[in-house]
Amino acid sequence: MKISCEIVKDLLPLYHDGVCSNDSKTMVEEHLAYCDRCKAELLVMNNALSINKAEQNLHEAEAVKKLSKRWKKGMLKSLLKGILITILAIALIALVLYCFMDFRIIPKLK
Numbered sequence: 001m002k003i004s005c006e007i008v009k010d011l012l013p014l015y016h017d018g019v020c021s022n023d024s025k026t027m028v029e030e031h032l033a034y035c036d037r038c039k040a041e042l043l044v045m046n047n048a049l050s051i052n053k054a055e056q057n058l059h060e061a062e063a064v065k066k067l068s069k070r071w072k073k074g075m076l077k078s079l080l081k082g083i084l085i086t087i088l089a090i091a092l093i094a095l096v097l098y099c100f101m102d103f104r105i106i107p108k109l110k
Helices: 005-017 022-034 036-100
Strands: none
Touching: 005 022, 005 036, 022 036
16 A cells, blocks of 8 residues: 555654554555655654654753752751741740740749
């Protein structure tokens, strides 16, 4: 069965990724057996996509690692600030109760 190059060009990305049906795969492979232009197009896809994706993935992975480190540092700083503010608030409340409300942890002896 002979199919046009236009149809094969539409199917090449699916064929390249291995997600086309078995019938489509068979048709594309039959076409590639005699069509040098479509073979060349597939080779360009293989070369261009794998190299660019690998570099891009490495770059994105590095960016995610840096972002993750900054996020973890920020979370730790926020946690420490929260703990410090809580301790200060409790100390301030205890001081106010002690000074102005005559609240004692140890009762006065009468």
